[in-house]
Amino acid sequence: MNQEPGAAERDAYLLEDMRDSRASRRRWIVIALLIAGALLLAFFFFGKGKESGADTPAAATGQADSQIPTISVAVPGRGTVREVVSATGSLAARREMPVGVVGEGGQVTRVLVEPGAWVKKGQTLAEVDNSVQRETAQSLAAQVRAAEADAELAQSELDRAQQLVGRGFISKADLERKRSARDSANARVRVAQAQLQETRARNARLDIRAPEAGLVLTRAVEPGQIVSAGSGVLFRIAKGGEMEMLARLAEGDLRKVSVGVPAEVTPVGSDKSFKGQVWQVSPVIDPQTRQGIARIALAYNSELRPGGFASARIVAGANSLPLLPESAVLSDNDGNYVYVLNDKDEAVRRDVKVGNVSDDGVSIAGGLNGTERVVLSAGAFLNPGQKVDPVLKTLGK
CATH class of the missing domain: 1.10.287 (Helix Hairpins)
Known part of the structure; x- marks a missing residue:
């Protein structure tokens, strides 16, 4: 039996349409399953959140409390702060005495002392043939x-x-x-x-003698040498062994220094400091370097060698000022400042004038009276008006 023309095409079309219907149903089934899974997950998480959020107000309060930082503060008060001026310079004999030929001279027969020896007044340093x-x-x-x-x-x-x-x-x-x-x-x-x-x-007078008691610094004569009044300096003696430091100071710092103030001198290469005091302040300023010299008297010590280099810390004065650790003082483009707390424990910026900086801390020359509660550290992480939980500390402990 023969089919009509076009019947085969209709059958093929119907068959293809049935296949597309079955694929479409499968896609819808997959989409429905995905939606159902998403709903189950949402129910699981949101339901758990509701159960745990039964006490939501208390939790919110605890979270707010946990955001208030705990900060160490201190009341610095006022104490005696020494104003220290630093300087560098060279060591020298305080009173250096050059010793030469006093008499008519002659041939040296014996030299009786060496550099570093202590001599008495009138002691013979070298003998001349007589x-x-x-x-x-x-x-x-x-x-x-x-x-x-x-x-x-x-x-x-x-x-x-x-x-x-x-x-x-x-x-x-x-x-x-x-x-x-x-x-x-x-x-x-x-x-x-x-x-x-x-x-x-x-x-x-032929023999060369010490004019004063002191320490022999140099010797420039040997036995057999012919000496006379024109022979120059044969010995150099530090009177009494006293030393000094010629501390070079800037013009501004020199004004702060006066005779009698204490000082500490540390020779280069040594970790030992020697106490002394300023006994003379230069009345003139070098026009080239704009510096003056403060002469610091020092007692004899074998580590103080004339000609050596040293640094000095001169106490120029003392003031009653608040003293803070360096961590409490901050700075920006507007200058130096600290954070203090008001009655509500809120951080308030306070501009300050920094004085002397030493190992003890930073003295505050202006901006504080010493009765404020000052933030000791972490000030860089605070904002003006931010509330904090203060913990009072005692400075120096």
């Missing part, structure tokens, strides 16, 4: 003895003449001549003695 001068002194001593003998003889003759003049054996004119001879003899004795003393004094 063999010729010694012989001259002996000759003059002999002349003194001869003159003394002549004077004794003249005195004896005068005594005898005085006994005979009363008896008429000697005239008064002869007696006067005897007295004149005696006086001349005594005068010759004094002249000879003066010449001897002069020679002895010259001989004593």
Whole structure:
């Protein structure tokens, strides 16, 4: 049996349409399942949230409380804050005495001291050959003895003449001549003695001696050397061993320093400080460097070597100011500031003027009176008006 033309095409079309219907139903089934799963998940989470949120107001209150930060604060008060000026400079002998040839000089026979030795006033530092001068002194001593003998003889003759003049054996004119001879003899004795003393004094000046007690710093003479008044400095002595530091200060800092203020000096390469005090402040300022010199007196110590470099901390004065740790002081484009708390425990910015900064902390020269509650740390994380939970601390502990 033969089908009509076009019947096969209709059957194929119907078959394809049935297949599309079945695929469409499957898609809708999958979509329905996905929606059902999403609803179940939503019910699970939202339902659990409702159960746990039965006490929602209390939870919200706890969460708000947990957002208030706990901050350490302190009341600095006012204390004595020293104003310290720092300086650098060189070490030197406070009174350095150059020692040279005082007499006529000669050949050095012995050098008796070395640098670093302590000497007494008048102690011989070096001996100069005095063999010729010694012989001259002996000759003059002999002349003194001869003159003394002549004077004794003249005195004896005068005594005898005085006994005979009363008896008429000697005239008064002869007696006067005897007295004149005696006086001349005594005068010759004094002249000879003066010449001897002069020679002895010259001989004593041949040797090089310490003008004052102190510490020998340098030596520039050796045995066999010929020295004279033009030989220059042979020894340098620090009078009493006293040292000083020539502290160079800027013009502004020099105005703060006065005679008698204490100072601490630390030589380069040493961790030890030496106490001293300013004994002289330069009356002039170097026009090139705009600096002046404060001279700090120091007692002798073997670690203080003239010519060495050192740093100094000079106490220029003292003021009663609040003192805070460095962590409490903040800065921005508007300057230095701290946070203080008001009566409601809210952070309030307070601009301050910073004074001296030391190991003890930062002194506040302006902006605080010392009775405020100041935030010690974490100020950088606060905002003006932010409420905090303060914990009062004691500074220095």
